[in-house]
Amino acid sequence: MLKLNKISVLVLAVTTGWGAAQAATVNATIAGWNLLGYSDAADVNVANAFGDKTKVTTVWKWTGTGWAFYSPDLADGGQAYVATKGYDFLTTIKSGDGFWVNAKTTFSATLPAAPAPANAAALTGITATMKAFSDLYATAMPTSTTALDPLVDTTFLMGGTNKADFLQAMLTTGNGPSVGAAFVNITLVNPTDSGAAPNDATHQWFTFADSTGGGGPGSAWLAIKNASDNWLMAGDQRQFDFSANVQAVKHTSSSATASYNNQINVNVDKLPTAVTQVVLTGPGVNPASGLTIYSAGVGQIWPQNCNTGNTTNCVDPAAASAGSPYTVSAYGSASSSVPLYSYTSRLQNTPINPALLAGLPYPTITGISGSWAANTSLTINWSAGANTYGDWIDIGAWNQSTQLFNNVGVDISGSTGATTSFTVPSYNGSYTGRNVWISVRDANGNRLALDYGL
Numbered sequence: 468m469l470k471l472n473k474i475s476v477l478v479l480a481v482t483t484g485w486g487a488a489q490a491a492t493v494n495a496t497i498a499g500w501n502l503l504g505y506s507d508a509a510d511v512n513v514a515n516a517f518g519d520k521t522k523v524t525t526v527w528k529w530t531g532t533g534w535a536f537y538s539p540d541l542a543d544g545g546q547a548y549v550a551t552k553g554y555d556f557l558t559t560i561k562s563g564d565g566f567w568v569n570a571k572t573t574f575s576a577t578l579p580a581a582p583a584p585a586n587a588a589a590l591t592g593i594t595a596t597m598k599a600f601s602d603l604y605a606t607a608m609p610t611s612t613t614a615l616d617p618l619v620d621t622t623f624l625m626g627g628t629n630k631a632d633f634l635q636a637m638l639t640t641g642n643g644p645s646v647g648a649a650f651v652n653i654t655l656v657n658p659t660d661s662g663a664a665p666n667d668a669t670h671q672w673f674t675f676a677d678s679t680g681g682g683g684p685g686s687a688w689l690a691i692k693n694a695s696d697n698w699l700m701a702g703d704q705r706q707f708d709f710s711a712n713v714q715a716v717k718h719t720s721s722s723a724t725a726s727y728n729n730q731i732n733v734n735v736d737k738l739p740t741a742v743t744q745v746v747l748t749g750p751g752v753n754p755a756s757g758l759t760i761y762s763a764g765v766g767q768i769w770p771q772n773c774n775t776g777n778t779t780n781c782v783d784p785a786a787a788s789a790g791s792p793y794t795v796s797a798y799g800s801a802s803s804s805v806p807l808y809s810y811t812s813r814l815q816n817t818p819i820n821p822a823l824l825a826g827l828p829y830p831t832i833t834g835i836s837g838s839w840a841a842n843t844s845l846t847i848n849w850s851a852g853a854n855t856y857g858d859w860i861d862i863g864a865w866n867q868s869t870q871l872f873n874n875v876g877v878d879i880s881g882s883t884g885a886t887t888s889f890t891v892p893s894y895n896g897s898y899t900g901r902n903v904w905i906s907v908r909d910a911n912g913n914r915l916a917l918d919y920g921l
Contacts, residue, residue, distance in 0.1 A: 605688025
């Protein structure tokens with residue numbers, strides 16, 4: 468399994484279409500409000516797609532600074548109306564947008580297919596490069612970067628990781644392709660991130676999966692044609708790491724009965740210093756206008772699971788499926804309306820059936836030693852479950868009024884078990900609760916986490 472990232476609205480109905488060269492069908496499944504979305508399709512003319520007044524009352528889309536509106540009930544679609552209300556007039560829905568449709572009845576709408584990127588020679592060249600890369604893992608993990616190096620462009624950037632660090636990571640089990648894996652479903656696509664280089668004679672974006680679990684990196688990669696007419700991998704070209712993953716969590720302690728739940732885990736890492744706030748949007752995100760998952764001074768803010776006890780500032784995994792797009796917009800200040808960067812990641816898998824959660828190979832803790840006092844050493848002995856590899860481990864503590872410390876973590880990528888040590892940070896007050904969090908990945912790219920309370 469290719470591990471390329473380290474790595475949690477009240478939705479009445481959510482449908483996403485996925486496929487670079489296929490028309491997308493969106494379904495309003497109830498009479499009333501439906502939150503819809505699609506991706507990898509051409510721009511949609513709203514009046515053409517949703518102009519049937521027997522089916523649609525209004526269509527709304529958040530622009531990042533305000534609402535855009537369209538209504539087939541109004542003779543001009545609402546152009547005069549929005550001028551009096553301070554809205555934008557909604558004429559176009561772009562690939563990757565989410566939007567609200569207030570439906571008079573259930574209906575389906577077929578949105579146009581994107582033109583398939585037409586560069587057969589590029590596809591052949593990229594496929595050859597990816598095959599050469601996976602062939603180096605045919606019988607064992609490579610022991611040096613020498614053979615990998617010519618397949619990767621000097622401009623390679625993967626979630627803030629440069630070429631040298633990426634190649635070094637590819638020598639570790641759990642970071643690179645699984646032994647014997649092959650890259651499959653290699654497909655040319657149009658760029659989706661804001662500011663991404665356009666496809667041309669020497670630049671082509673592509674997606675792929677691997678043969679072991681079907682997963683890929685969650686975002687398109689760029690390939691660059693060099694002077695020798697070889698197409699080299701250039702990564703996703705993102706300035707920071709962003710991933711969205713299916714996550715199953717086992718919550719337990721030394722005395723409590725275990726409980727389990729699904730989550731959509733989202734993570735940002737290696738953020739540039741200019742970024743002070745990151746906002747998440749996507750299927751099941753509440754509020755639909757965006758959920759803050761990072762802010763300067765606070766750090767990463769893990770989205771909670773929407774459930775009967777929590778319906779705000781959360782993400783509902785029931786709204787997601789394989790291919791669901793999640794987008795982060797990174798801002799230089801909380802008051803800014805224009806993001807510095809905007810990146811989209813797709814879920815590799817559909818959230819796991821709740822009935823299967825208890826039987827998954829979660830990691831285990833075999834021992835905890837040391838003090839939880841500030842500025843002292845703490846050691847966690849742990850092991851990964853069958854056919855899983857380590858991802859991340861961290862510790863936290865809190866009292867009844869505040870979080871004392873959190874996200875004190877260590878990257879355990881590729882490991883099947885270890886003794887991991889921490890230095891407990893400075894904090895004020897006495898703790899009433901502590902926890903250890905360990906996450907691993909299985910062969911299908913699912914993230915399995917143990918939330919162990921103390």
